[in-house]
Amino acid sequence: MDNQHIKIYKDLMGENDKWAAETRKLLTSNNITMLNLIGSPGSGKTTLLESMIGILGERYNFAVLEGDVETTRDAERLDSLNVPVSQLLTGGACHLEAKLVYNALCDLPLADLDIVFVENVGNLVCPAEFDIGEHAKVAVLSTTEGEDKPIKYPLLFREAGAVVISKTDLIPHISFDLKQCREFIRQVNNESPLFEVAASTGQGVQEWIDWTEKTRRHNNPSEFKFQ
Amino acid sequence: MDNQHIKIYKDLMGENDKWAAETRKLLTSNNITMLNLIGSPGSGKTTLLESMIGILGERYNFAVLEGDVETTRDAERLDSLNVPVSQLLTGGACHLEAKLVYNALCDLPLADLDIVFVENVGNLVCPAEFDIGEHAKVAVLSTTEGEDKPIKYPLLFREAGAVVISKTDLIPHISFDLKQCREFIRQVNNESPLFEVAASTGQGVQEWIDWTEKTRRHNNPSEFKFQ
Numbered sequence: 001m002d003n004q005h006i007k008i009y010k011d012l013m014g015e016n017d018k019w020a021a022e023t024r025k026l027l028t029s030n031n032i033t034m035l036n037l038i039g040s041p042g043s044g045k046t047t048l049l050e051s052m053i054g055i056l057g058e059r060y061n062f063a064v065l066e067g068d069v070e071t072t073r074d075a076e077r078l079d080s081l082n083v084p085v086s087q088l089l090t091g092g093a094c095h096l097e098a099k100l101v102y103n104a105l106c107d108l109p110l111a112d113l114d115i116v117f118v119e120n121v122g123n124l125v126c127p128a129e130f131d132i133g134e135h136a137k138v139a140v141l142s143t144t145e146g147e148d149k150p151i152k153y154p155l156l157f158r159e160a161g162a163v164v165i166s167k168t169d170l171i172p173h174i175s176f177d178l179k180q181c182r183e184f185i186r187q188v189n190n191e192s193p194l195f196e197v198a199a200s201t202g203q204g205v206q207e208w209i210d211w212t213e214k215t216r217r218h219n220n221p222s223e224f225k226f227q
Numbered sequence: 228m229d230n231q232h233i234k235i236y237k238d239l240m241g242e243n244d245k246w247a248a249e250t251r252k253l254l255t256s257n258n259i260t261m262l263n264l265i266g267s268p269g270s271g272k273t274t275l276l277e278s279m280i281g282i283l284g285e286r287y288n289f290a291v292l293e294g295d296v297e298t299t300r301d302a303e304r305l306d307s308l309n310v311p312v313s314q315l316l317t318g319g320a321c322h323l324e325a326k327l328v329y330n331a332l333c334d335l336p337l338a339d340l341d342i343v344f345v346e347n348v349g350n351l352v353c354p355a356e357f358d359i360g361e362h363a364k365v366a367v368l369s370t371t372e373g374e375d376k377p378i379k380y381p382l383l384f385r386e387a388g389a390v391v392i393s394k395t396d397l398i399p400h401i402s403f404d405l406k407q408c409r410e411f412i413r414q415v416n417n418e419s420p421l422f423e424v425a426a427s428t429g430q431g432v433q434e435w436i437d438w439t440e441k442t443r444r445h446n447n448p449s450e451f452k453f454q
Contacts, residue, residue: 040267041351041380042372069352071379092382094321094352122380123352124268125296125321144371144394145269152298153268153349155319167371173400175427200402 016130019098023105023133030110033216034118036132038156039140040149041122044166044199046074048140049117051199052209053081060216062115065104067096069121084108095127096120102133115216124149128156136161136215143167144174147181154188162193162211169198243357246325250332250360257337260443261345263359265383266367267376268349271393271426273301275367276344278426279436280308287443289342292331294323296348311335322354323347329360342443351376355383363388363442370394371401374408381415389420389438396425 027034037045049064056062063084066075075087086104088096101118108116118134120127128137139160141149144167150157157163163185171178178196185194193211197204254261264272276291283289290311293302302314313331315323328345335343345361347354355364366387368376371394377384384390390412398405405423412421420438424431 041376069380073375123350125350148300149268153296173397
């Protein structure tokens with residue numbers, strides 16, 4: 001019986017989990033911490049990475065795996081700042097899968113690295129469903145998206161080891177209830193730390209970097225509850 | 228052979244197309260125009276609908292099908308403005324499928340309706356892949372997402388019968404190149420009309436309503452090329 005034309009979703013998920021487990025082994029054996037940044041298109045993921053490069057780069061060797069459907073624009077932004085970056089193109093898919101991440105990691109100088117940041121495809125829904133072997137998912141929500149997104153798209157916020165509210169400098173210009181947003185996040189996740197960041201002014205960036213460093217030192221984000 | 232435990236993706240797509248065809252028949256026989264609004268979480272889809280209710284409501288009978296992963300928040304917003312609205316919950320899925328839309332349509336007073344707006348799940352990637360029997364997809368991109376999203380997520384912009392750039396009132400407060408954004412949209416779609424809207428001030432809303440009315444009158448969005 002020839003079933004080669006049938007795509008079996010269940011099997012693909014098993015395949016993903018297998019590669020996520022392989023990635024975890026690879027990270028452990030090279031003592032690398034990997035963080036998976038997830039948020040909507042334009043939520044400020046790349047800008048968040050750009051804002052921490054200078055400070056973090058003095059203490060750690062890191063690389064970025066840049067996930068996109070098409071184009072290398074974000075990778076070019078980071079490359080222009082001399083960040084070691086690889087581009088992962090999904091070819092239309094709305095999320096990164098573990099095998100693609102594993103293959104990209106294998107091409108990096110792992111022995112020289114401390115931290116790998118993965119910037120997932122811009123999407124608040126699907127990337128949260130896929131384990132890529134990361135130590136923590138980081139949810140990035142921009143103020144311009146509205147305070148209710150944590151309860152409208154709860155899976156990511158539930159899964160996240162840290163939540164970053166970005167673009168807080170725009171609050172005076174938009175209708176956004178920060179207190180309500182915090183409460184919505186706490187409705188779905190009462191444990192993970194919450195950071196409020198305006199990358200353009202630098203406000204809140206240091207706290208986010210501090211958490212990244214602590215996570216790196218302990219390599220166990222679950223130790224870092226709400227601060 | 229018992230294959231009931233295996234989810235067959237290919238078959239689901241065929242199933243979706245079948246229900247999209249049924250939906251088209253249902254819309255045609257009731258002379259209803261259906262528009263499918265697609266954009267990121269917080270891109271301004273609900274606000275765009277809110278902004279046109281008063282003007283459009285004087286001339287047409289319309290209803291809204293509100294797609295969400297969880298919660299009925301957007302439906303409640305529209306219901307409070309006395310818009311006939313049904314909530315379509317995907318139960319975790321990142322897009323609306325045709326069968327759910329068909330079932331929801333069947334429960335509406337179709338003989339009394341002229342236009343149905345579908346607000347899809349907030350997602351710039353997956354909803355563009357699914358035909359739900361609509362007359363046109365409408366891409367909604369907020370200025371806060373950045374001008375490069377049309378080339379980073381080209382499928383939706385390629386498929387769209389109209390593109391709305393929302394939140395143009397925020398341009399003075401952010402880094403957003405409107406001219407470049409227009410060019411990026413034209414790189415992937417040189418035909419569909421482009422609207423620049425600030426729902427909070429009303430700027431550009433009339434042009435968007437005019438297009439909706441023309442589309443309704445002709446029931447053939449492909450007649451309306453770039454204006």
